[in-house]
Amino acid sequence: MNYKLSNSLDTEVDILLSFNKDEVDTVMIKDLTGLPDFQFNGELDENLMLFTDSGNKVFLLGLGEKNEKCKLRSAFQKFAFRHFKYLQKDLQVDLRNFGDDQIIDALTGLTMASYQMGVFKTEKKDIPEVKYHFLSERSIDDQISEGVAVGESINNIRALIDAPPNQKTPEFLASHVTASAKKHGYKCEVKEKATLEDEGFGALLAVGAGSKNEPRLIKMTYTPKEGADIDIALVGKGITFDSGGLSIKPSQNLHYLKSDMGGAAAVIGAVELVAKLKLKVNVIGIVASAENAVDAESFRPGDVIKSYSGKTIEIIDTDAEGRLVLADGLSYVIKNYKPKRVIDLATLTGSVVRTLAYSAAGMFTNNEEMANSLKQIGENIDEKVWQLPLYKEFESDLHSDLADIRNFSNKPIAGAITAAKFLEAFTEDHDSWLHLDIAGVSFGDSEFSKMKSASGYGVRLLVQYIKTLS
Numbered sequence: 001m002n003y004k005l006s007n008s009l010d011t012e013v014d015i016l017l018s019f020n021k022d023e024v025d026t027v028m029i030k031d032l033t034g035l036p037d038f039q040f041n042g043e044l045d046e047n048l049m050l051f052t053d054s055g056n057k058v059f060l061l062g063l064g065e066k067n068e069k070c071k072l073r074s075a076f077q078k079f080a081f082r083h084f085k086y087l088q089k090d091l092q093v094d095l096r097n098f099g100d101d102q103i104i105d106a107l108t109g110l111t112m113a114s115y116q117m118g119v120f121k122t123e124k125k126d127i128p129e130v131k132y133h134f135l136s137e138r139s140i141d142d143q144i145s146e147g148v149a150v151g152e153s154i155n156n157i158r159a160l161i162d163a164p165p166n167q168k169t170p171e172f173l174a175s176h177v178t179a180s181a182k183k184h185g186y187k188c189e190v191k192e193k194a195t196l197e198d199e200g201f202g203a204l205l206a207v208g209a210g211s212k213n214e215p216r217l218i219k220m221t222y223t224p225k226e227g228a229d230i231d232i233a234l235v236g237k238g239i240t241f242d243s244g245g246l247s248i249k250p251s252q253n254l255h256y257l258k259s260d261m262g263g264a265a266a267v268i269g270a271v272e273l274v275a276k277l278k279l280k281v282n283v284i285g286i287v288a289s290a291e292n293a294v295d296a297e298s299f300r301p302g303d304v305i306k307s308y309s310g311k312t313i314e315i316i317d318t319d320a321e322g323r324l325v326l327a328d329g330l331s332y333v334i335k336n337y338k339p340k341r342v343i344d345l346a347t348l349t350g351s352v353v354r355t356l357a358y359s360a361a362g363m364f365t366n367n368e369e370m371a372n373s374l375k376q377i378g379e380n381i382d383e384k385v386w387q388l389p390l391y392k393e394f395e396s397d398l399h400s401d402l403a404d405i406r407n408f409s410n411k412p413i414a415g416a417i418t419a420a421k422f423l424e425a426f427t428e429d430h431d432s433w434l435h436l437d438i439a440g441v442s443f444g445d446s447e448f449s450k451m452k453s454a455s456g457y458g459v460r461l462l463v464q465y466i467k468t469l470s
């Protein structure tokens with residue numbers, strides 16, 4: 001980001017002032033604009049553009065009630081996104097009353113506003129970079145860099161989720177992570193099909209069998225504390241396109257199933273950001289990636305497959321594929337690395353969307369401490385989670401006569417819960433496992449695009465949680 005720091009207001013340059021509700025500094029605004037009156041009281045996301053006598057712009061941004069500070073990131077993102085065409089000169093941003101976290105959030109929002117979706121347009125709009133001047137009476141370079149780092153990692157995963165499925169194959173995700181690892185100082189190892197076969201990743205291979213784009217298991221390792229245990233493992237569902245397989249989905253809105261790797265993207269963004277911020281936490285990220293395609297080679301409803309854990313699975317529905325790739329990812333990382341905590345993220349079920357709509361991720365865990373921590377962080381940053389139960393009585397819904405377990409209850413009820421119960425069977429009785437079903441929050445409608453697009457959900461939630469472990 002191109003920026004300058006200064007400690008006092010320059011009336012020769014455009015300025016952005018932000019205020020909480022009913023805390024608007026009317027004297028300052030009257031001094032700047034000469035206006036006797038203006039209608040602005042700092043409601044959340046309220047924007048007003050005024051002018052000084054010499055024709056410079058004075059933008060006002062409402063931050064809402066003080067306890068809505070969690071929405072500061074999106075208020076800044078929306079402001080800059082809405083006003084890009086007016087931000088072509090230098091813009092001073094008054095951060096003089098902001099604490100460290102508020103500066104980070106504001107910078108994250110401004111950075112997120114510059115995300116460009118039209119990467120495949122033949123005629124690209126040439127949008128000049130905004131030249132920011134940040135006003136503060138203290139040194140805030142570190143907070144600015146952190147906010148930009150957060151925003152850039154989020155934008156990187158938004159680009160992955162929004163990318164078309166003919167581009168983002170499992171191999172493409174693996175190359176993306178390999179490049180990110182090199183750039184940001186963490187390790188990446190990719191297991192290709194032959195290795196997956198040798199090592200027994202039967203569930204991941206079954207899901208990917210119908211696609212010429214072969215599956216990959218991508219392992220990210222960031223371990224600054226040499227010789228110490230893995231503090232946390234993150235596992236992401238990386239289905240680059242979910243046609244449903246032979247249990248094929250209806251065609252309406254099928255194009256949106258390119259976003260079925262939102263869990264993988266959150267894991268990729270979080271590990272990248274932890275490495276950029278050099279947090280003193282040992283982290284492993286696993287992406288289990290495949291394309292769920294329709295083909296003569298596709299796995300079938302009725303098949304029995306053998307997972308990495310050794311457990312056999314009867315396939316009832318090939319559209320319940322996310323839990324299969326996660327099963328192999330979870331048991332692989334738990335058996336081989338014995339991490340202290342495990343969080344998996346997946347756009348796993350339509351059921352969670354019917355339950356919580358677009359408001360929160362469904363959270364399932366056997367560890368109440370982790371649950372409370374994520375709930376608190378989620379509320380603070382507006383990436384909410386809502387806990388749902390893992391009752392034992394759902395176990396019988398996954399009973400198979402032929403195999404150890406089946407992948408779908410075949411009942412139209414409690415789909416997010418039975419999916420989580422399925423995953424639980426592959427956690428090797430780990431006592432600190434938490435599953436987030438992010439199908440409703442990872443990708444959806446917003447003012448930033450005409451069709452559905454990636455929200456970037458999960459990166460800040462995971463990294464703020466990981467910060468509490470350092």
Ligand code: BES
Pocket residue numbers: 242244260317319320321322347348349350351408415439
């Ligand atoms: N990827 C889908 C879930 C999904 C649907 C995410 C829509 C985002 C938007 C998942 O693989 C799936 O198909 N789930 C089925 C499971 C069922 C067949 C057991 C579902 O939830 O309907």
Ligand code: ZN
Pocket residue numbers: 242244318319320321322
């Ligand atoms: Zn599916």
Ligand code: ZN
Pocket residue numbers: 239242260319321322347348
């Ligand atoms: Zn899926």
